[in-house]
Amino acid sequence: MTSPETGAQASADAEVLRLDGITKRFGEVTANEDVSLTLRAGEIVALLGENGAGKTTLMNILFGHYAADAGEVRVMGRRLPPGQPRAAIEAGVGMVHQHFTLADALTVQENVTLGTRPWWRPGGRAAARARIEDLARDYGLQVDPDAAIADLTVGQRQRVEILKALYGDARVLILDEPTAVLTPQEARALFDTLRRATARGLAVILISHKLHEVMATADRIVVLRHGRVVGERATAATDPADLARLMVGADIAEPKAMPAEPGEVLLRLDAVSTPPGATQGAALDRASLDLRAGQIKGIAGVSGNGQSALAGLLEGLIRPASGTLTLGNAAPADWSPRIAVAAGIGRIPEDRHHTGTIADFTLTENAILETYRDAPFARGPLIDWSAARAHAEDLIEANDVRCPGPDAAIRLLSGGNMQKLILARALHGAPRIILANQPVRGLDIGAVTYLQSRLLAARDAGAAILLISEDLDEILALSDVIHTIHAGRLSPPVPRERAEVEALGLAMAGGGADAA
Amino acid sequence: MRLEAIARPGPARTFGPPLIALGATLGVGMALALIAGAAPLAVFGQIVTGAVGSRFALLETLNRATPLIFTGLAVAVAFRAKLWNIGAEAQLYAGALMTVVLGTGALGWPAWALLPTLALASMLAGALCLVWAAWAKLRLGVDEVVTTLLFNFVMLLFVSMLLEGPLKDPMGMGWPKSERLVAEARLPRIAEGLRLHWGFALAVISAGLVWLVQSRTTWGFEMRAVGAGLPAARFAGMPVNATILRVALLSGGLAALAGFSEVSGAKGSLTLDLSPGYGYTGIIVAMLALLHPLGVVIAALFVAGVFVGADAMSRTAGVPSYVADILLATALLTMVLALLFTRFRVRRE
Amino acid sequence: MTELFEILLSASFWAAVLRIASPLILATMGELICERAGVLNLGIEGIMVAGAFAGWIAAYAGLPLWPAVVVAFLTGAGFGLIHGALTVPFGLSQHVVGLGITLLATSATYFAYRVALPEVSSPPRIEPFQPLDLPGALAQTPLTYAAFAIAGLTALVLYRTPLGLSLRAVGENPAAVEAQGGNVTALRMGAVIAGSGLMAVGGAFLTLSAFNSFFFEMVNGRGWICIALVVFGAWRPGKAVLGALLFAAFDALQIRLQQTDLGAVLPYQVFLMTPYILSILALVAMSRSARVPAALMVPYRKGTR
Amino acid sequence: QDAPLQVAGIYTVPVEQQWVSRIHQAALAAQDAGQIEYTFSENVSNTDYARVMREYAEGGNDLIIGEIFAVEDEAREVAADYPETAFLMGSSFLHDPALPNLAVFDNYIQDASYLTGLIAGAMTESNNIGMVGGFPIPEVNRLMHAFMAGARETNPEVEFQVAFIGSWFDPPKAKETAFAMIENGADMLYAERFGVSDAAQERGLLAIGNVIDTQADYPETVVASAIWHFEPTLQAAIAAVNDGSFTADNYGVYSYMKEGGSSLAPLGTFEGRVPEETMALVREREAAIKAGEFEVEIDDSEPVSN
Numbered sequence A: 001m002t003s004p005e006t007g008a009q010a011s012a013d014a015e016v017l018r019l020d021g022i023t024k025r026f027g028e029v030t031a032n033e034d035v036s037l038t039l040r041a042g043e044i045v046a047l048l049g050e051n052g053a054g055k056t057t058l059m060n061i062l063f064g065h066y067a068a069d070a071g072e073v074r075v076m077g078r079r080l081p082p083g084q085p086r087a088a089i090e091a092g093v094g095m096v097h098q099h100f101t102l103a104d105a106l107t108v109q110e111n112v113t114l115g116t117r118p119w120w121r122p123g124g125r126a127a128a129r130a131r132i133e134d135l136a137r138d139y140g141l142q143v144d145p146d147a148a149i150a151d152l153t154v155g156q157r158q159r160v161e162i163l164k165a166l167y168g169d170a171r172v173l174i175l176d177e178p179t180a181v182l183t184p185q186e187a188r189a190l191f192d193t194l195r196r197a198t199a200r201g202l203a204v205i206l207i208s209h210k211l212h213e214v215m216a217t218a219d220r221i222v223v224l225r226h227g228r229v230v231g232e233r234a235t236a237a238t239d240p241a242d243l244a245r246l247m248v249g250a251d252i253a254e255p256k257a258m259p260a261e262p263g264e265v266l267l268r269l270d271a272v273s274t275p276p277g278a279t280q281g282a283a284l285d286r287a288s289l290d291l292r293a294g295q296i297k298g299i300a301g302v303s304g305n306g307q308s309a310l311a312g313l314l315e316g317l318i319r320p321a322s323g324t325l326t327l328g329n330a331a332p333a334d335w336s337p338r339i340a341v342a343a344g345i346g347r348i349p350e351d352r353h354h355t356g357t358i359a360d361f362t363l364t365e366n367a368i369l370e371t372y373r374d375a376p377f378a379r380g381p382l383i384d385w386s387a388a389r390a391h392a393e394d395l396i397e398a399n400d401v402r403c404p405g406p407d408a409a410i411r412l413l414s415g416g417n418m419q420k421l422i423l424a425r426a427l428h429g430a431p432r433i434i435l436a437n438q439p440v441r442g443l444d445i446g447a448v449t450y451l452q453s454r455l456l457a458a459r460d461a462g463a464a465i466l467l468i469s470e471d472l473d474e475i476l477a478l479s480d481v482i483h484t485i486h487a488g489r490l491s492p493p494v495p496r497e498r499a500e501v502e503a504l505g506l507a508m509a510g511g512g513a514d515a516a
Numbered sequence B: 001m002r003l004e005a006i007a008r009p010g011p012a013r014t015f016g017p018p019l020i021a022l023g024a025t026l027g028v029g030m031a032l033a034l035i036a037g038a039a040p041l042a043v044f045g046q047i048v049t050g051a052v053g054s055r056f057a058l059l060e061t062l063n064r065a066t067p068l069i070f071t072g073l074a075v076a077v078a079f080r081a082k083l084w085n086i087g088a089e090a091q092l093y094a095g096a097l098m099t100v101v102l103g104t105g106a107l108g109w110p111a112w113a114l115l116p117t118l119a120l121a122s123m124l125a126g127a128l129c130l131v132w133a134a135w136a137k138l139r140l141g142v143d144e145v146v147t148t149l150l151f152n153f154v155m156l157l158f159v160s161m162l163l164e165g166p167l168k169d170p171m172g173m174g175w176p177k178s179e180r181l182v183a184e185a186r187l188p189r190i191a192e193g194l195r196l197h198w199g200f201a202l203a204v205i206s207a208g209l210v211w212l213v214q215s216r217t218t219w220g221f222e223m224r225a226v227g228a229g230l231p232a233a234r235f236a237g238m239p240v241n242a243t244i245l246r247v248a249l250l251s252g253g254l255a256a257l258a259g260f261s262e263v264s265g266a267k268g269s270l271t272l273d274l275s276p277g278y279g280y281t282g283i284i285v286a287m288l289a290l291l292h293p294l295g296v297v298i299a300a301l302f303v304a305g306v307f308v309g310a311d312a313m314s315r316t317a318g319v320p321s322y323v324a325d326i327l328l329a330t331a332l333l334t335m336v337l338a339l340l341f342t343r344f345r346v347r348r349e
Numbered sequence C: 001m002t003e004l005f006e007i008l009l010s011a012s013f014w015a016a017v018l019r020i021a022s023p024l025i026l027a028t029m030g031e032l033i034c035e036r037a038g039v040l041n042l043g044i045e046g047i048m049v050a051g052a053f054a055g056w057i058a059a060y061a062g063l064p065l066w067p068a069v070v071v072a073f074l075t076g077a078g079f080g081l082i083h084g085a086l087t088v089p090f091g092l093s094q095h096v097v098g099l100g101i102t103l104l105a106t107s108a109t110y111f112a113y114r115v116a117l118p119e120v121s122s123p124p125r126i127e128p129f130q131p132l133d134l135p136g137a138l139a140q141t142p143l144t145y146a147a148f149a150i151a152g153l154t155a156l157v158l159y160r161t162p163l164g165l166s167l168r169a170v171g172e173n174p175a176a177v178e179a180q181g182g183n184v185t186a187l188r189m190g191a192v193i194a195g196s197g198l199m200a201v202g203g204a205f206l207t208l209s210a211f212n213s214f215f216f217e218m219v220n221g222r223g224w225i226c227i228a229l230v231v232f233g234a235w236r237p238g239k240a241v242l243g244a245l246l247f248a249a250f251d252a253l254q255i256r257l258q259q260t261d262l263g264a265v266l267p268y269q270v271f272l273m274t275p276y277i278l279s280i281l282a283l284v285a286m287s288r289s290a291r292v293p294a295a296l297m298v299p300y301r302k303g304t305r
Numbered sequence D: 001q002d003a004p005l006q007v008a009g010i011y012t013v014p015v016e017q018q019w020v021s022r023i024h025q026a027a028l029a030a031q032d033a034g035q036i037e038y039t040f041s042e043n044v045s046n047t048d049y050a051r052v053m054r055e056y057a058e059g060g061n062d063l064i065i066g067e068i069f070a071v072e073d074e075a076r077e078v079a080a081d082y083p084e085t086a087f088l089m090g091s092s093f094l095h096d097p098a099l100p101n102l103a104v105f106d107n108y109i110q111d112a113s114y115l116t117g118l119i120a121g122a123m124t125e126s127n128n129i130g131m132v133g134g135f136p137i138p139e140v141n142r143l144m145h146a147f148m149a150g151a152r153e154t155n156p157e158v159e160f161q162v163a164f165i166g167s168w169f170d171p172p173k174a175k176e177t178a179f180a181m182i183e184n185g186a187d188m189l190y191a192e193r194f195g196v197s198d199a200a201q202e203r204g205l206l207a208i209g210n211v212i213d214t215q216a217d218y219p220e221t222v223v224a225s226a227i228w229h230f231e232p233t234l235q236a237a238i239a240a241v242n243d244g245s246f247t248a249d250n251y252g253v254y255s256y257m258k259e260g261g262s263s264l265a266p267l268g269t270f271e272g273r274v275p276e277e278t279m280a281l282v283r284e285r286e287a288a289i290k291a292g293e294f295e296v297e298i299d300d301s302e303p304v305s306n
Ligand SMILES: Nc1ncnc2c1ncn2[C@@H]1O[C@H](COP(=O)(O)OP(=O)(O)OP(=O)(O)O)[C@@H](O)[C@H]1O
Pocket: A026, A029, A030, A031, A049, A050, A051, A052, A053, A054, A055, A056, A057, A058, A098, A414, A415, A444, C303, C304, C305
């Protein structure tokens, strides 16, 4: 722990970054107000806050994507010209964005070296490659420089993003929700990388919604609420409850799972394989699984190991290539999303922005995406928009979806509120089976709590739930029975009481399922 | 530079930029008049007079807007579903072709039976010209921008071949021109003595119907959803492929109605230059209308008015007639920019 | 059959292929550069008209031929500037702006022609580029050689220089470029301007090399063909050149086939149609392998996502 | 008559186009002579043609000239709506007495084309003549047939290659087509389109001109040309409008050689290079045509290679 008061001279020397009085408005929204922050060499500072608290905006200002309305940024004591990513990069700021900024069709090396040489100077490929390989070795970021990004897993892409930042000789490394899409193993590797980086004198800003991660990695924690700094803590002097309270401004009650009372089997997969190439990642390979009423079945695994195929199967988007899918006690004659919905499967898709919602459609339109052909919304070929609107209002009301109203484009909602609408849509009509694929990814603690408690309530009301998550903690917190998935194969189920983190982690990495 | 959406634009925001765009167009017109040695100051009056200044001018504008409404609708419907139909020109000719194939005596029916048949047959022909491209897009992943664009040339040559072959008017003295439609196959004038045929009314009605379909029906909802978010539409259980094919049928059919209306309402026979690029101008019309079916009517009137007015101005002022197309191009480029500024403001960063 | 072989084996046939392909190659490279940077430039047809006129009128006004080519390039670049200014920072519809530019460039050219030459019965002629004194199919004008050189250069820049990498990246994911400190607007604008310049040079080939004076409508749809050639070439310069050569070969062949027995049987439109139909079929055949630049036609407005 | 006539021209192509240029030149000459005041619109698409006719008629023009080949019916409706205006229109149809203010004309210059054919037949050594046209329309076909008839007369062996490029304005394409014909044995080209004479010039071969005289541009290439003179047609119409006698009529006859509507261009640079017995035949036929003793057949069908 760095002590702030060990001599003004020494700390001033070590201070690599200073944000001073940053204010940023978007139209009527104030994203940041008078935010100040300092960062010293070798230090990891975590930035916490609810969705929309202004974390990303602050980092975008620091990186020069946006220009602040007021305030200034200093790196190594020198003021950065506002609004110029180039200047920030040259001053040694490296940023790993919340949403990856990689060109899928290009190779790793091309992505990393992009923009790092003057236009008119070709060549230097061999040198660049050597440097990438050095960095990869030093920081534990193994990845093939010639691989196309499109062929990489999420974790590998994350490494490329970090390599990009390091390649530019970063002194300050910003990571915006880097672990939101990582498995525990990948996250651990990431933190290992960060430790190597700080050991070399880099300063790191880490944004995350996962409090335990923050507690384990950060030296210092800064909390934003509504764009303002509401607190700053040394990690040793705080705990998750304290942080949650700072973020939300109120206490958060963690959902407590009661033991399940499993009932009949509602859906069964018997040695189901899916066609290869139907989704990203592995296809299912003779997977067997049953979903019982009143039970949550968790699927733990590293992304790309067949979760998409499994989810696609339940969503109706994918048909089994072999094996049988049984609903109740019969195999459906045909299989499609529409049939899946009609069969009483409530579905929360992985990607809320592209699959779950239509960004430019209103909340009303999004609310009836699955049911617009049914009463009371459809009357013959016509849609009864007043009925649809009333329905959307009900969902908004019942689930506390914060939005300008049912006629607003859903694009304007934060991820958490978007997800609440999707959940409301999926749970409407009390489906007997629920598929929840990464339901809380990237959400803040308040939203997470709400979503999880709704899922538990649905279970207690007798729904069979399939929970797919790459977050082992979430799996352990909610599931009654756990499978791991690796290379398209499901491990035999393990009751939660008997599940051990280490064994699950091993199985997820391919060491358990086949052996078991 | 950054664009920032304006939450509640006031009247100055809504009308200011378009007026500036019109002013800029006028400025270009005056500059061109000056270059060509004509009096620049009279230009404005001459354009307005030429477009709407007399009964004659107004009717000409309406007549010219008619096919543009159809092709504009065709494009708007397709683009709304992200089906990039650049082939309205070919579909228009397909409709025109069908109209002369069936309307020159092949069917000896009375007008009340013949006209709807011709319209529907045309729509079918136009639809076929687009459906294969949509199918190739869905099944084979072939980019429809290019297939529909290239097909325009194939279609034009095909029409040329027919007009110089089987469809050639034996009484046409050898010109590549079809026979004339029988009287029952002609769309009547809207009123006696008024040189405006029912094609115009049909166009406006079509716009209203398309709007109703898009905003009120399940099929319309699907069409918009597929365009706005294909993965979400598929996930929600919408019949995505069927919807795109339906869009193709509708879009191709609407474009074909332009051909039907021009042949049956205005020309009475088919020649190779039936359309001076109505299919392409339809794209402009649709985008000016921000893909809104009712906006298409207004945009088509605007485009037709600018062209007819500027063309008349070129004769009155003695400026080379190419000035009309220059002004049309200027008007639309400045207008799309102006429409952006009614919804966004520029912030310097 | 023997007739066909005779045609295919004659040097003059291949000379014609190279001649017909040259303007297509130039303009296709221009379009390819634009599209690789993420901008569909439908202004190509009009820009070619403007280039054909500008190059010719410059030569007619007394400029030597190469400077006339530069004038054509600059004219095209000017229209590219308008196109880029509207589609890149403002993100306006590339369809509309492109078609608008075609209309504007074409009509402005005709207007300029009429103002410059109000009363001529046939357009004045200039002394065009002469074929080099080389054997057989190699006897081409310097502009043909320039076309192939430019295609090679385009490939070299795209795949072997940092600039090319940035251009490709900005067509794949502009955010990736911005995150590395690159200037998306400048890159895309630059691509559209330079690409439009090349299109205009393609047009100028018609007046400075293939022919010696300017006629209305002489570009005659060649620009649209180039749009198809870019797709046909899967956005790769080498394949696009092959496509242009293939198209030119069909064109040269159909001109010759019209004189064979076939020509007496089939309407001439069938021959004119063949290149288009073959292009469509080729697109269908290779659709699976083509990779569209991911950000093509997707405007990038800074600060929004 | 004190005030000059108000005359408007409406052309579907730019006034550079050979055919239209003859009308345009004649009108400009009449304007220079003070007979008329002349305005025109060029490149008017057929779709817009009727509208422009109406605009000019509304604008008070006395005489409107132009070409209504593919808009015959619409144009007649316009003429019926403006009975006070005289319309002199290029048309493939004959005049209609029921529409007294619409007279028609066409480029009946087959006489001159036939004479150029006589010369071409004598001058080709390979007995192979290449003909490149825009579209196979009557105005093109009849001249090609007359030319071919003439060539066959002086050279029964001669063969023709005929091609249409599907455009009025694509000189590079016309040139490519001509090159292809040259490769295929032609040593004499019939230049219906711009670009053909250029191919002949580049390969040191000969060409025959059509409608306009381009020998000045191709002094060593263009042997002879069939020229259309629109002046007699226009003058007849102006006179008729001036004295109020304008009526439905076929002005096409004013394009005949005997009316001075067409002529064989002077041999110019080729003076003395055409065989004398051929020129004797040409002069003989020319005299016979003018005297009405020889008639060149009018054949509007599409010519084909043989
Ligand atoms: N491009 C933009 N245009 C307009 N408003 C914006 C923009 N980006 C952010 N905002 C506003 O700024 C606020 C802060 O957003 P920001 O993305 O910084 O939140 P965050 O703390 O990163 O949230 P999360 O935890 O979900 O990533 C938002 O509430 C939003 O209203």
